Amino acid sequence: NAGVTQTPKFQVLKTGQSMTLQCAQDMNHNSMYWYRQDPGMGLRLIYYSASEGTTDKGEVPNGYNVSRLNKREFSLRLESAAPSQTSVYFCASSRVAGARLFGEQFFGPGTRLTVL
């Protein structure tokens, strides 16, 4: 039981390049999330998927797209990377979204992205 896995762990991009961050969970969770973490800013939600087949914007969605490929996998795409997207990206999952019980989110180890 690996929990939430993310690839790659590190990535360096040049401005304008594109890339996809991958996330998978093996806990049979319905809901998945993408966050970015910047120094002093805590965790900010980029996009989330409350259930398979649905996606919604979070607090900072501009410059990103997501795909809920199936129940296990939720990818984050940067179409044209910018230096402002240099950050640590975390994927998380929970059994359900917004519930009193089972709404607890479990996080992956993160992807450290630098855009030059």
Place this chain on the structure above:
Amino acid sequence: GQQLNQSPQSMFIQEGEDVSMNCTSSSIFNTWLWYKQDPGEGPVLLIALYKAGELTSNGRLTAQFGITRKDSFLNISASIPSDVGIYFCAGLDFGNEKLTFGTGTRLTIIP
């Protein structure tokens, strides 16, 4: 976007000391969660609180769900070196599918 006010922002303590930190919000939450993040890792869930006034322990950690439902507290007793890291609170309300996170408290243990 809303973020919770977490204090203190950082703490420098000696091994063996007790630690207290808190989180406050202008909004009511129905669930409070406390996470710990080690350097280079993702946040790990420590404690979940579901009811106003609830006091829950996990080893040396104790967390409380404030009576007003607008705050929560985390205490660590007899700190040890592996307690070093960033502690985040997070709140969840029924009308929202998303967690709201605090800005974190960075704990450092002075040798």
